[in-house]
Amino acid sequence: MPNKYYITTAIDYANGDPHLGHAFEKIGADVLARYHRLRGEKVLFVTGMDEHGQKVAQSAAKEGRTPQAQVDEIARRFQEAWAALGISYDRFVRTTSEQHKIGVRALIERIFERAPDNFYTKTYAGWYCVGCEAFKTEEEIVDGKCVLHATRTLEWVEERNWFFRLSAYTDRLRTLIASGNFLQPRSRANEILSLIDQGLEDVSASRAREGWGIPFPRDTGEGEPQTTYVWFDALPNYITAVGFPDTSGEFAKWWPVDVHVIGKDITRFHALIWPAMLIAAELPLPKLVWAHGFVLLGGDRFSKSAGVTLDLQDAVARFGADPFRYFLMREVPFDADGNFSWERFEERYNADLANAWGNLASRTIAMIEKYRGAIVPPAEPNELDAVDAADMAAYDAAMQDNLPNRALEYIWATVARGNEYVDRQAPWKLAKDPTRQDELDATLAALVRQLTRQAIALSPFMPGRCAELLSQLGAPADFLATPGRLGDGGVTTFDVTGWRVAKGASLFPKREIA
């Protein structure tokens, strides 16, 4: 019985188009999902959209359409972007779906039933900025106006809301996060621990107004309509995606999730509010919350308003989706911030993909065609396989640790080794010496085995290019889809004898750098 692996990304707020930051997270999660599929695990990869909130309603009004039409359009654009990038999600959750709304209300009711004192009503009073959709503190107010929305007048609002008793979970959350297993990387766990030490405050569970959202299932006893507030609206997508409130079937099969991949900016909600909600509802906790860093552009935080942007279409068009995925995964650590620049992209494309790996494939295939009639000769594994094994194991360990950037370094160590091996063996000399034909066979077969290993290991990163390489090497059509292509320690077993290679177009055509 293969292991299951349930992985989610954050659901993106439907108030703008997908950008580099969104893409980085989805690509990272996709790489992990594909890696686990390669290991033969049963994988469920879920992503989606967070579609409620006043901002959505406002921008819809500005566009002159209904909120639903607005989020339908934005969801479509996100899905197009993910298709272009090869994101292999299994399900796309939308918080405006019936299934989700039912699940959210059921979760809240479940908490009312199992932890009745966890919800309570309280009057909240303060200056409310409609622009921000939030209450503002004194520091955020200048001349009686919100600093971010100087054209709007702040409203003094007193409203009675439902609150969730997050503070009651302080000790359990501290223990959970201090364990080091629940929230990673460690630096993020430390931040949350210090936040806990400052004292946790209870959080709003509803807003006392009708809005673009899910009606809170219970009123406050004063007849006011209550709309479910963001945490309770969005976070439960992870369980509604697998059928909640039905806790048998799908839910039983997939929950608890193996990893929530999120951005470091929303760590708090996933590391504090979400587990507290689940404990209150007596549901199992996620196994891991992984907070990745940000992709910076020229050292600056990606920001539409600051004009620091990068067009995804442009990024894909330039070299194709696979090189873009490779570049982001190689250049930006998954546990910290990293930089994006076109110059760097071109350098890495030419150095890593065109020159190092692409050319290794090219020269190998060309020699087999030239010296062996395109048929891979029989040969036993040799020292190249033996030395590569250590790198494959390191690759595997890095992938298990959710550090794809490090995993790539190990694969490129084998690529460098492959090119050195070719030069050392000098097949073009062996080919001229009738007494050394066995050596030539051994060399060429070793290279094909290595390229195959690399194509397997890199297929989560560059699925299209890796499939193309395997095709050029003459691997069976279903080679990658065959279970067990990647085992524990990155071990792979396969026989390349007799494969018919066929040199096609360059895997990664060299680009002239302007």
Next chain:
RNA sequence: GGCAGGGUAGCUCAGCUGGUGAGAGCGCACGACUCAUAAUCGUGAGGUCGCGGGUUCGAUCCCCGCCCCUGCUACCA
């Protein structure tokens, strides 16, 4: 302000509990080779290890002060 993490070759970064010559990749220069996408392989280039003190036989790695950068410091998500 507080807490946390950083400032190492042009660029991106490794350097575990202090000790022969401070490293890797990319880029760059020179040499070799010719199977290959003018690719590859080899060699080199010599960076005050943020600044100033201190501890020590000896510190990039320990302590103090300072400068600079980043993150967190809860209801936009």
